[in-house]
Amino acid sequence: xxxxxxxxISPATAATKKQEGFGETVRTVVYTLIVALVIRTFLFxxxxxxxxxxxxxxxxxxxxxxxKYSYGYSKHSxxxxxxxxxxxIFEREPKRGDVIVFKxxxxxxxxxxxRLIGLPGDKVRMQDGRLFxxxxxxxxxxxxxxxxxxxxxxxxxxIHYKETLPGGKVHDIYEEGDNRRLDNTAxxxxxxxxxxxxxxNRDNSVDSRADVGPVPAENLVGRAEFLFFSTDGxxxxxxxxxxxxxxxxxxxxxxxx
Numbered sequence: 001x002x003x004x005x006x007x008x009i010s011p012a013t014a015a016t017k018k019q020e021g022f023g024e025t026v027r028t029v030v031y032t033l034i035v036a037l038v039i040r041t042f043l044f045x046x047x048x049x050x051x052x053x054x055x056x057x058x059x060x061x062x063x064x065x066x067x068k069y070s071y072g073y074s075k076h077s078x079x080x081x082x083x084x085x086x087x088x089i090f091e092r093e094p095k096r097g098d099v100i101v102f103k104x105x106x107x108x109x110x111x112x113x114x115r116l117i118g119l120p121g122d123k124v125r126m127q128d129g130r131l132f133x134x135x136x137x138x139x140x141x142x143x144x145x146x147x148x149x150x151x152x153x154x155x156x157x158x159i160h161y162k163e164t165l166p167g168g169k170v171h172d173i174y175e176e177g178d179n180r181r182l183d184n185t186a187x188x189x190x191x192x193x194x195x196x197x198x199x200x201n202r203d204n205s206v207d208s209r210a211d212v213g214p215v216p217a218e219n220l221v222g223r224a225e226f227l228f229f230s231t232d233g234x235x236x237x238x239x240x241x242x243x244x245x246x247x248x249x250x251x252x253x254x255x256x257x
Contacts, residue, residue, distance in 0.1 A: 118196025129178025
């Protein structure tokens, strides 16, 4: 017997409320996914650095945000390039020296990150380890000699230089020597609508000098903006309990030059 003033909830009513609660949860999840998709497609997308081709600018274990709006949008702005269309909309020209994420031209799927060295129409070549753009020797200044351990555990001992590109962009590069595989190349003329990319770790980078080739504007994903996380490799981003010993605190929330 129910007490006076008590409310009786029928099984049907309880089932309805349960369904409403489940429906609200589903809607919340769907809305969250839509917002995340919009942000990832039109504003910022996270990437991590798996190789040492951009050392010293970017280290293995760095996590960064790429601005998707910097150069406009192409099919590669959409996750998995699911919406096929040609060219770019709201296109803006990248600047020489930008650090850019792009899709590998040979497969249109693999993400690469390099520095933009050559603009459409430029002539680029390497001679005895020195970079020439349109016949001009690019200035570099020795900073010091360094050592680091690569992903295979080998000790590398490159020379650290400051390089100044046409237009005044100054950035860091590593050179292990001036007579390595890609230190002497033919002269490349960058085709219209394409860009010439190189890694800052000059002797340990697969880039437009070989294998990658010129990168079409359509393949640009976005400009690398800033680091939001960095680990020395002893902890994954989800292994929170290891963070205090693995995080490179001096790299957190730093801009990318």
